[in-house]
Amino acid sequence: MPAATDTPAAQRAARYALAILALINLFNYLDRWVVAAVVESLKKSLQLSDTQIGLLPTGFIVIYTLTSPLFGTFGDRNARPPLIALGVAVWSVATALGGFARGFTSLFIARSAVGVGEAAYGTIAPALLADSFPIEKRGRVLAVFFAAIPIGSAAGYVLGGLADQHFGWRAAFWIAGTPGLLLALLVMLVKDPPRGLHDHVAAISLDKASEDVAPAHWTDAYRDLLRNRPFILTALGYGAYTFALGGLGFWMPAFLERVRGMPRSEATVTFGAIALVTGFVGTFAGGWLGDLFLPRSKQSYLWVSGIATLLAAPATYIAVSNPHRGVYLPAIAIAEVFIFMSTGPVNSAIINVVKPGERATALGLSVLVMHLVGDIPSPPLIGLVSDHSMLERAFMLVPLAILVAGGIWCYTAWWGRER
16 A cells, blocks of 8 residues: 555645645635735725624634534545535635625625535545644645645735725625635545555654544444544644634734834835745744654644744734834844744644544544634634734734644644553
8 A cells, every 4th residue: 555655646745735735735826815805995985894894704613613514524424525526616605795795784795605614625625634644744745734734824914905095995805705616626636545654654743643444323433533632632733723813813903003003004015025935934844843843843833833932922912012114124024934833733733642533533523622712702802802902912822822832733743642
């Protein structure tokens, strides 16, 4: 079996899968964050409050969270490329429909529907990539995949800001949504490798990781995962991390415009450019470091994630509390480098700590946990505090959540160091 995975055809298929899935992930986050670039235009055009604005990503995340375990279960038992293609097509259409919204309700429904499509993709794609590449390359492979997050997020800010400036906020949704339909066709050409294909070569996760088939009943998979302490702790840390990232990503352009006095187009483009550069650097650095230290510690992915996230907390505090441009802009950049360093390693940690036949289910359950305590409550909570106080004070929740995430991941790595 190992020899078959090293053939030129298998390597080409793996590289094609990585290229297409990373490109889809880029548009995934472009679609997700384009709304953040047009917050102030939406507020004025549709006469929305900050609380209503904050509920827009929450509607998406609620649906995404509730449907992710369902698609995770499907992904462990069915062909994966067709499920991914379905998800990409659904979210693309839903994004474009947001451009036709006439008020809060219609916009909320359209944005919420995006979550159905992303659930089919986000839970299945990382598991498929884990089965396409050897274990010792997973940190770097998932770093490439998750590097699409800052690139896509930055593209959402920049495209949304420019489209809003030149054509209006409705055009931003239309432009963001349509490319996904082509990607839905291209993903059908991705090969679906056997589950656990490379885990037979060198297992580094649980002793039972060689069980590469899904359990006989879907409830058995959830029973295993709920008894898996490293998985639960890692997912909870991901929840605190996602609370911070969701609030920071959604409200930062409005924060720069409203609190720091930047013009709207400059705020979206500036934050988008920072996210692009720092995300690219941070994501690849984290994936490389996780693989580098893997021979020394099987907890290397968690150590990299935890330490980098702890370092991000003080930089984030400075970024949201210091009013001087020469201080807060470099602080944002430093904070985001450390924040993005964990994106590849923490997902590698989740994948490696569960059975190959339960990976999509594990990713679906981790989505449920991390969003339920993460970016479901954070944007509206920040908006609510802002409505009753000020946005600058509301932003203090972000560095606190980052500190909690880093602490949980470091504790989990320490707890599992001898296991």
